[in-house]
Amino acid sequence: MKDMMQDTDVLLSVRGxxxxxxxxxxxxxVSFDLFPGEVMGIVGESGSGKSTLLNCMAGHLxxxxxxxxxxxxDGGLRxxxxxxxxxxxxxxxxxxxxxxxxxxxxxxxxxxxxxxxGERLMxxxxxxxxxxxxxxVDWLGRVEIxxxxxxxxxxxxxxxxxQRLQIARNLITGPRLVxxxxxxxxxxxxxxxxxxxxxxxxxxxxxxxxxxxTHDMAVVRLLADRLMVMKDGYVVESGLTDxxxxxxxxxxxxxxxxxxxxx
Amino acid sequence: xxxxxxxxxxxxxxxxxxxxxxxxxxxxGYQVPFASREMPMPYGWGTGGVQVSAAVMTPEDRFKVxxxxxxxxxxxxxxxxxxERTAGVAVTEETREATVIQTRHRIPETPLExxxxxxxxxxxxxxxxxxxxxxxxxxxxxxxxEYGLMHVKLYEDISQHGxxxxxxxxxxxxxxxxxxxxxxxxxxxNPKLHSPAIQLFGAGREQRIYAVPPFxxxxxxxxxxxxxxxxxxDGACALCGVDNSYLDEVIMDDAGNRMxxxxxxxxxxxxxxxxxxxxxxVPS
Numbered sequence: 001m002k003d004m005m006q007d008t009d010v011l012l013s014v015r016g017x018x019x020x021x022x023x024x025x026x027x028x029x030v031s032f033d034l035f036p037g038e039v040m041g042i043v044g045e046s047g048s049g050k051s052t053l054l055n056c057m058a059g060h061l062x063x064x065x066x067x068x069x070x071x072x073x074d075g076g077l078r079x080x081x082x083x084x085x086x087x088x089x090x091x092x093x094x095x096x097x098x099x100x101x102x103x104x105x106x107x108x109x110x111x112x113x114x115x116x117x118g119e120r121l122m123x124x125x126x127x128x129x130x131x132x133x134x135x136x137v138d139w140l141g142r143v144e145i146x147x148x149x150x151x152x153x154x155x156x157x158x159x160x161x162x163q164r165l166q167i168a169r170n171l172i173t174g175p176r177l178v179x180x181x182x183x184x185x186x187x188x189x190x191x192x193x194x195x196x197x198x199x200x201x202x203x204x205x206x207x208x209x210x211x212x213x214t215h216d217m218a219v220v221r222l223l224a225d226r227l228m229v230m231k232d233g234y235v236v237e238s239g240l241t242d243x244x245x246x247x248x249x250x251x252x253x254x255x256x257x258x259x260x261x262x263x
Numbered sequence: 264x265x266x267x268x269x270x271x272x273x274x275x276x277x278x279x280x281x282x283x284x285x286x287x288x289x290x291x292g293y294q295v296p297f298a299s300r301e302m303p304m305p306y307g308w309g310t311g312g313v314q315v316s317a318a319v320m321t322p323e324d325r326f327k328v329x330x331x332x333x334x335x336x337x338x339x340x341x342x343x344x345x346x347e348r349t350a351g352v353a354v355t356e357e358t359r360e361a362t363v364i365q366t367r368h369r370i371p372e373t374p375l376e377x378x379x380x381x382x383x384x385x386x387x388x389x390x391x392x393x394x395x396x397x398x399x400x401x402x403x404x405x406x407x408x409e410y411g412l413m414h415v416k417l418y419e420d421i422s423q424h425g426x427x428x429x430x431x432x433x434x435x436x437x438x439x440x441x442x443x444x445x446x447x448x449x450x451x452x453n454p455k456l457h458s459p460a461i462q463l464f465g466a467g468r469e470q471r472i473y474a475v476p477p478f479x480x481x482x483x484x485x486x487x488x489x490x491x492x493x494x495x496x497d498g499a500c501a502l503c504g505v506d507n508s509y510l511d512e513v514i515m516d517d518a519g520n521r522m523x524x525x526x527x528x529x530x531x532x533x534x535x536x537x538x539x540x541x542x543x544x545v546p547s
Contacts (some may be wrong), residue, residue, distance in 0.1 A: 086407045093411075108394075108415070114422055115415050122418065123411025129421055129486040151422050 010069075011036045011209050012057070012177060013077060017066035019049075019056050025233035026052035030066070032228065032238065036176070039203060039210045041224030041241060043217065043256065049233040050213045051181055057211065058098050058179045059088050070095075070177070093123050097170035101182035103162035106169070107154045113140065113165055114150040120173045139168040143198060160191035164198065171202065178203075178210040184219055196222050217260045221245060229253045270317040270350040276300055280318035280472070284463055287474035292437030293405070294388050299470040309342055309367060310467030312384035316346065316365045319380055319463070325353045327361035332369040332509065332526035339367075356529050368431070370452040372508045372530040375460035377477060383446040385466035388473065390434045390444035410442050413484055421489055430494065436482045437475060445481075451495045451509045456481040500525045503534040504541035 012034040019026035027049035034040050042050045056063040059080060069077040070091070080088055092098070100106035107116050117136040118126070126132050137147050143164040145157075154162050163183065170178065183199065184192040200223060203210060212223055220227055220241055228238040229250065237250040248254045268274065276298075283297035302310040320326070326346050330339040334356040342365060343354050355361050358373040365382040375381060391401045394412045404410070413434050420428045433450035437443045445456055446464060456462065462475040475481060485491040499506040501522040508530060510523040522543055525531035540546055 085403075089407060089409065111415060112419060112422055115419050118418055119411060119415050122414040123409065127414070127487050129418065129488050132418065133422075 009035060010077065011038075011071050012211075013067075013069040014057060015067045015069070017053065017056055017063050017068065019052050019061060019063045025049065026061075027056065027230070027233045030228075030235055032235075034177075034209055034211065036209055037207045038226065039208075039212060039224045041220035041227045042211065042213045042230060043215060043220055043227065044230035045215060045256075048230040050230050052233075053230070054179055054181055054211060054213045058096065059092065060098075093120050094173055095176050097173075097175040097178040099163075099166055099170055099178060099180040099183050101185045103154070103159070103166045106166040107162060109154050112151045112153055113145065113157070116154065116165060117169045117172055120169065124173060135172060139172050140165075142202070143168040144194075158191075160187050160195060163187065163195060167199070167202070171206070171208075174206070176209060178208055180210060180212045180214075182214050182216075183212065184214070184216060192219075199223060217245065217257065229256065267349040269322070270320045270346065270352075271303075272300065272314065272317045276314075277318045280314055283472040284315065284318065284474060287463070287472050288461070288476050290441075291475055291479045292441030292443040292473060294471040294473045296470055297472050299467045302467065303345075304341070306468040307386060308338060309365070309384040311465030311469075311472070312365045312367070312382050312467075313342060313345070313465075314467060315382045315463050315465035315472060316363055317350070319382070320346070320350055320352060320363055322350070322352060324362045325355045325360055326350075327355050327358065327364045327529075328366070329364065329369060329371065329527070329529075330367045332371075332511075332530075333528045335528065357533070358527075358529050368447050368449075369509070369526060370448055370455045370458075372525070372527040373533075374455075375458050377459040379460040381458075381460050381462045383448075383462065383464045385444070385446040385464045385469070385471070388444055388464065388466040388469050388471040390432075390442050405441060408440070410436075413442055414486070417484060417486065417489075421486070427485065427489055427491070433491075434484050436484060438480050439482075442484070443473065443475075443481075449495070449509055450483065450491070451493045453481075453483045453491070454493055496523055498523045499541060500531060501541045501543040503531045503539045503544060505531075505534060505539065 010033045015031050017030045018028045030053055044050045055061040057068050068080045070080050071077055114133060114136040117139050118132040121132050121135060136150060140150060145161060145164060154165055184195055214220060224241045227241045227244045228235050231252045237244060237253045245257055248257050280297055283295045287295045302313055304310060328339040328343045330336040346352055347354055358371040363380045367384045389401055391404060391412060394416055395401050417427050431449050432444055432447040433453055435443050435445055456475060459477050461477060464473045483491040496510045496512060500510060502524050508525045508527060511526045513522050513524060515521055
């Protein structure tokens with residue numbers, strides 16, 4: 001259905017993206033469109049190429065083939081891979097956000113929580129301490145971190161808090177597209193549940209589009225509108241999340257769905 | 264005469280350093296890599312400054328060296344003697360007399376004039392170093408003018424201390440383009456970076472030279488609601504009585520008595536010779 005929509009509605013369009021590590025395939029011939037407000041889940045086992053794909057889209061890795069088209073605020077799709085480095089970096093701290101699996105990859109561990117959250121604001125030119133601090137307090141509140149922790153370093157935070165801090169740090173500039181790499185990986189289930197709840201709320205409230213890479217079926221079931229299943233670098237199945245999870249067609253997807261432990 | 268080539272370094276090396284200096288002057292605040300030589304002194308004792316001084320020195324120059332404002336500390340005395348011996352240049356302790364001044368951690372109180380060259384010894388030229396350990400990354404940040412991180416450091420200062428607590432090596436923006444470490448001068452000296460003199464910065468171990476040409480715009484970074492302040496110890500010099508020069512705190516005894524004196528010895532001596540006497544001074 002959505003394929004029939006106009007090109008101009010697309011927020012992110014990935015076409016024929018391939019990345020090779022020598023003779024090994026990272027990911028191959030991946031194409032999809034992402035629309036505003038939509039959450040795309042990418043699932044697959046370890047080594048299936050989902051993180052490679054995510055990093056290629058976000059500009060952290062240079063793909064060998066393909067295009068990543070993004071609709072800028074001025075309208076019109078632009079190939080982010082052919083952008084100049086300053087433009088791509090600007091995108092990386094305004095319209096895009098990247099949530100790492102390990103919070104310490106996405107945070108400055110020797111800088112206070114407030115400094116972490118305020119960094120993107122200062123990077124785009126905010127020069128008023130009071131205003132930066134107010135925004136930081138606001139965002140810490142939104143991710144359920146108490147205001148009196150604002151001057152503590154992330155090293156003093158629990159894993160779940162670090163992850164929430166990373167999310168606040170990324171969303172403060174009001175991005176339109178968020179890349180998430182296993183955002184709930186390594187957290188215990190009750191913390192995971194609260195984080196997912198929070199993410200779902202923020203995505204709905206801000207109308208965010210997101211690409212979420214995970215191997216956790218429950219995460220995609222909760223968050224993602226659409227789903228892509230990857231195996232050995234290729235997308236083997238894609239469609240609406242409920243459809244794919246309830247009626248898997250590809251043998252590997254069937255295995256994946258049936259492997260989820262029932263409690 | 265001496266068995267050394269003029270000013271110790273060979274002519275090819277001096278040419279190489281002059282090229283780096285010229286490039287630095289052409290791109291104010293940009294750190295120019297250069298092939299730093301082994302000098303007959305350990306890294307951290309001014310090897311960068313000495314190489315820059317040697318490259319700009321002519322036989323007609325009058326040379327002055329200060330270390331924390333003082334002409335008579337070990338570092339200043341040995342570097343002054345080094346050039347007396349290897350270049351045979353005249354030396355002086357008077358700021359106004361000198362044509363080349365090598366300095367560690369201070370800018371002289373006496374305003375510099377056109378025609379003078381101030382050479383700074385720089386331990387760590389990269390202002391972003393303690394925020395971003397990767398040299399590849401910091402160079403990219405300079406080339407793309409990505410300086411948000413510098414303000415994160417100032418933000419941290421305010422959140423922890425209630426004010427910008429960075430008191431030395433206070434980062435500056437040079438000619439609206441490059442963020443520069445002015446070497447570990449006290450922030451009291453930052454306004455003097457806008458000067459009619461040529462300012463050259465040499466970092467020997469880190470192999471970088473950078474420069475601030477005369478009358479270049481140099482702005483200390485700050486926040487709108489926490490503006491930059493050139494601070495110094497409260498009080499006046501105990502020897503010469505001046506209240507607007509940068510002061511050293513000297514502990515007098517085990518009972519906690521202390522006195523504040525000008526860190527710039529030449530400035531203080533000149534004033535006392537003019538008859539100024541501070542609270543604990545004696546007429547000279």
